[in-house]
Amino acid sequence: xxxxxxxxxxxxxxxxxLRDVWCFAVTHLGKRVENRKWNTHHRGPFAIQLSLGxxxxxxxxxxxxxxxxxxxxxxxxxxxxxxxxPVGHVVAVSSIVDVVKKNDPxxxxxxxxxxIDPRWWWPEQYGFLLGPVKLIAPIPCKGAVSLxxxxxxxxxxxxx
Numbered sequence: 104x105x106x107x108x109x110x111x112x113x114x115x116x117x118x119x120x121l122r123d124v125w126c127f128a129v130t131h132l133g134k135r136v137e138n139r140k141w142n143t144h145h146r147g148p149f150a151i152q153l154s155l156g157x158x159x160x161x162x163x164x165x166x167x168x169x170x171x172x173x174x175x176x177x178x179x180x181x182x183x184x185x186x187x188x189p190v191g192h193v194v195a196v197s198s199i200v201d202v203v204k205k206n207d208p209x210x211x212x213x214x215x216x217x218x219i220d221p222r223w224w225w226p227e228q229y230g231f232l233l234g235p236v237k238l239i240a241p242i243p244c245k246g247a248v249s250l251x252x253x254x255x256x257x258x259x260x261x262x263x
Contacts, residue, residue: 120246136223137231151195192241203230
């Protein structure tokens with residue numbers, strides 16, 4: 104008789120802060136490329152933290168960028184904003200499945216190979232390719248720069 108071993112899910116111990124409009128795009132619009140000026144070797148799960156550091160007047164240019172690339176319908180109402188969104192909280196979980204390097208001539212093909220829309224990638228930046236995104240009940244969490252280590256209480260709540 105053989106026994107199949109099932110690996111325990113990898114704990115979520117890292118977080119990434121996203122400014123409101125981009126967090127909305129990841130959690131509601133299917134954005135699966137997170138653009139950053141820095142690279143990461145991290146592959147695996149992470150928590151998405153809705154950053155406190157975004158001012159309402161910063162939304163319009165980012166929303167127009169999405170309209171210009173046909174990522175949202177031009178007839179869509181204006182960006183819904185964060186008036187009722189839980190800033191300063193972990194709001195979703197995902198995973199980094201791969202990274203496209205800056206100005207990678209094969210970047211678009213690599214992104215497409217993962218079934219991701221390459222219009223979200225900024226070629227002058229690293230593109231973190233994300234797996235499926237799962238919304239969760241908001242968990243208070245102070246954000247930080249880079250991929251930061253989550254506080255133990257947040258990690259425990261994510262594991263529950």
